[in-house]
Amino acid sequence: MTAAVERISAPDAVDPRPVLEARDVAVHYGGIKAVDGLSFALTPGKIFGILGPNGSGKSTLLAALTRLVPLTRGGLIFDGEEFHNVSPANVARKGVARTFQTVRLLTGLTVLENVQLGQDLHGAAAANGSPLLRRLRPTRTPSAGVSEAIERTRLAGLEKLRPGELSYGTQRRVEIARAIAMGPRLLLLDEPTAGMSHGERREISELLKDLRSEGLTQLLVEHDVQMMLDTCDYVFVMNFGKMIAEGSPASVVREPAVQEAYIGKRWREAADRQAGGGERDRGDEHA
C-alpha cells in the first residue's frame, strides 16, 4: 500500500459527518458579491460538482475554501473543526489538495519534481526516506506515492520532461498527479479537463471515480456538462455568487432556473444561430 493510498481511507459508512461544511460563506470585493451566502456539506467518499456560467463565483469559492481569499462572512468546518482561520499552508497540511483553473506548474522543474512537490508536504521522511541530514539529499528514486500518482495519471515515461515540453492536456494531468501525491482527504479540482480531448476527459473521469471508490471526497468545478453527468454524485449550481439549484446531476440540468442561467441560454443561442444561418442560406437560394 502506498503513502497516497494509505491516506485516502475507506469511506466511513457509520459516520456520515461531512468532510467539509460551509455555513453561509460569503466573499465580497467591495460592492461585488463574488460568493454570497453559500451553505453546503461535502460528505465523505463522494464527488461533488459546482456548475455555473463564467463569473458565477465558482473559482472564488475554491479560493475561499483553501483560504487564499478571506471570507467576508460565514464559517468553514473541516472534519468537525473550525477551518476559516487556518492559514493556506495549514489547509494543505490538514489534507486539502487543489488544482487551479489555469495550469500552475513550476517550469524549471521536471514532471517528476513537480509531482514530488506534492509529496514533499509529508516531510523529508516521505521524500527522501530519512528525516535527518538526508533531507537535503537529491531524490533520485521517487517514493512509492509519487510513482503511483504518475502511473495513475498516465505520465510514466515523461518524468524527465519539463512542463514547457508537454501538451496542455498533459500539463493538466501533471497537476492532478501532484494533487494526488499530496495524499489528500479532500481534492478540489478547478476545471481539470479544460484543454483535454474526449479520450483524455474520459480517462480523468475514470481516475476520479477510482479515487472516489478509495474514499476520497472531491469537489469538481467544471464547464463540461457531460463530464459532470458522467462523474459527479451531487451537483451545486451557482449564478451571481448564489446557489440556484442542487441535487443529482441529471435532475439539476432539467431545472428551469439552471437552464436559464447556464445550459438553456448557451444551447438556445447556438440553436438560434444555426437556425438563423440556415434560414438565411435558404433565403439566398430562393432569391
Add this chain to the structure above:
Amino acid sequence: MSGWYDANLVLVQSTFVGLLLALSVQVPLRMGVFSFAGVGSYAIGAYTAAIVVIRWEAPALLAIAAGALLASFVGWLLALLLHRLGGLYLGMATVAFDLILSVVTTNGGELTGGPTGLFGVIADISMAQIIGVTLIVVLLLAASERGRIGRRVEAVRDDPELAAAMGINVRRYRQAAFVVSGLLGGCAGAINVLLRTTVGPADIGFGLVVLALTMIIIGGAKSWLGALIGAVVFTWLPSILAVVGEWQQIIYGTIVALAAIWVPGGVLGLVTDAYRGIQQRRRLKELAAAGAADVVEDHGADEEDLAVLEELAQESPVERQR
C-alpha cells in the same frame, strides 16, 4: 605555481570574500526576496569582527562567528520589520538599510572609529580556515538547491500562492532568506576585515551592492555556481584589464551591459540552457520513436473528437444546404 599563488594571494583571498558576498545577495533572490541586506550584513560582520578582535583579542574563527551571528540576528529583525514589502519597495528598503549602516559607522564615535574606521584588526587567519568556511557554506547551499528544499524554494520564488497550496509556509522561508543572507554577508565582512586588518565607512558603501549584483547577474542568479563564476570574473577582471589603462572602466561597463542584455541568465544560464536543449531534443526523439508524440505536442482533436465534429457538421442546416 607557488610563485603565481604568492603574487596573486590578495586576489585569491578576495575571490572567496566576493563569493560569500555574492551568495548573501543571491540566496534571497533565489527565494524571490528582492533584498540587498546582505551588503549591510557585510558591514555588521566586518565591524563586529574588528571590535571583538581589537577589544578582546578574539581568535579569527570566533570573530567570524560573532560577526555572522550578529548579522543574521539583525537580518531576522529586518525580516520581521519588512515582511509586508515586496519587489522594488523591498529592494529600496534594504538599500536604505545598507546606507543607514554606512551613516551609523561614520558617526559611531570610538566604537566604530568614525569616518576613519578601525585599524589594527590583527588575528591569525589562515587560507585553510577561509577555504574551510567557504566550503561548508557552498556545500550546504548546493544541497539546498536540490531535493525537497530545492523544490520548495523554487515554488516560493516562482509562485508563492501555489507554494502555500502545497503546504509551504512562505513567510517562514522568506524570513530564512534574510537570516541566511545575514550569516553569509556577516561571514564575508568578517573574513575581509581579518585579511585587510582595517575597515571604514568607505568599504561598505553602495559600491558593494553594485558589485554583488553584477557578480550574480553575470554569473547566474539561480545557483551557487553562478555566484562563483561572477566572483571569479569580477575579482580578476580589473587586474586583467589593467593593461588597457584608462579604458578599463569603459570595457568593464560594456561587458556588464552586454551580458545583462544578451545573457540574462548569466554565464551559468547559457550553459544550462544549451545542456537542457540537447537533452530535450534527445528525449523528444525517444518519445517520438516510442509513439508518444501526442503527449508532448499540442494535440489537435483525437479520433473521437473528429467523429463528433463530423456528426455535428452533418446535422448542421448550413452544411445540409451546401
